[in-house]
Amino acid sequence: MKHKIRFTINGEVKEIEVQPNKTLLKMLREDLDLIGVKEGCGAGECGACTVLVNNKPVNSCLMLAVEVDGKEILTIEGLSDGINLDPLQESFLKHNAIQCGYCTPGMVMSAKALLNRNSHPKEEDVKEALAGNLCRCTGYKRIVDAVLDAVKKGGGK
């Protein structure tokens, strides 16, 4: 039996019916076409599917869609208006913190959650906040540099 849920997604209120066993990841990708949310492992290991639920980063592959009833979700698609990028996204571009790009949306969202709760994080804070996000192209240094530079430019305000 499907459940009717109501939530805010990237600033827009939505009401849809979902199967109780559907993950948040599947709902975002399959029902809402938010393909920027990536599946890397489907088991909460890689962080590629990270989105913010009520401002907190979650692995959307480990959360059931019905659990977001009444909550607010932000995905990579909601971070910019399509023309002006978020300072974090600008910084990822500038520092070439992107290789294959598959981890990038999750990385950016984990960094966003950090800046939401701490506007002046230190390098160690950034590393801790990104500890659940795997990059297999081994680009961690540039990613950490990009987040710290965004903080310096006021991205964490």
Add this chain to the structure above:
Amino acid sequence: MMAEGVKKMTKRYVGKNIFKVDAREKVTGNAIYTEDIYFDNMLYLKIKRATHPHAYLRRIDISKAQKLPGVVKIITAADIPKVKNFGLIIKDQPVLIGIGQKMRYMGDALAIVIAESKEAASQAIGLIEVEVEKLEAISDPLRAIEKDAPLIHQDGNILDTYYLKKGDIKKGFAQADLIVENEYRTSFLDQVPLQVEAGVGIFDQETEIIKLWVATQWLHDTQADIAQSLGLPKEKIRIIQPVIGGAFGKKEDISVHIYLALAAMETKRPVKLTYTREESMIAQSKRHPFIIRMKTGVTRKGYLTACQVEVIVDTGAYASSGPAVVHKGLYHCTGPYNVGNVKGVAHIVYTNNTYCGAMRGFGATQMAFAYESQMDIITHRLRIDPVQFRLQNAYSIGSSTPNSQILTLGVGVKETIKLAADIAGWKE
């Protein structure tokens, strides 16, 4: 003319911060990876895999699975008698294992399920009944080379043997004041690209062209391999490269391609196949584990005189790029150090493990574990400085490698060692 062109290019790019062409799509979540491709009326595939790592397939019953609502078609080897083996260097890998044929590792495919949904396809896999005649499963290459070991492939478990010879190994060891001999073993490693093997296929009935959206590292070799396997001309196979999502060697091999092509031709509908991470680990290539027996000779003053090496490499159930990886590994047996007298032999061996292929370094990294360990053990035994020891043996312009290649360009090993020692604060 050319110098001017180089200069111009230098001014445009070198030392400048150039944005990657697709970085904006990637950072906004708009980049289209294979898993993001969707067509209306699309069907989903799932592969029934081997139930034992080394066994004859005696019976396969798809009747229950076929009755499951949502299942469109199940393809087994009986449906594709003309389809040929595939493989990067040696065509030793079957598309589907037929009755009376042998499964050689847990990734071998027994059937392709085509269904209206991923869920139906997954459920159908569990309803396929398989009977096998089990053989001894060989997971250790040292067991595989024993005389009484069952043969994994007809021509024997040693796929090939390569030799290396430079100078006079006897003379080299005679000149040595210290000889160090050890055995080293490296392990399997998965490349783990974040986007797993995935693909979408469409059969265009008008042109009879099979279109495949699959990330690959060898676009044209993959196209040729699919074509020879299916018995079609190359121009009937069109591969469209989506955003790759990491590969690191793992996407050099055929994965979903031929299954997609067969299913698209069969159903005339768009078809999609995405491996699970677990399936990717079981079915697709690994870094080769090496067993390396290395004997190194050195003078009291710390100059290398001889290197003798025997390598046994587990390539798993199929060859993939194994022959090239092992060749390259053997040629790197001394690392970036001058050794006048070298003798080497490498055996590449089939086992029932997941097959091994390309991964970053292509055989050179495994060997580094052995020769650098030897270097450290030698400096410990001779009580000499490991940085100085490496510097005095390191390659420079004019050096010759174990396969007697004379280096004429771009030898930066001494600078690298010095810089690494500085950064590590070695002198302190």
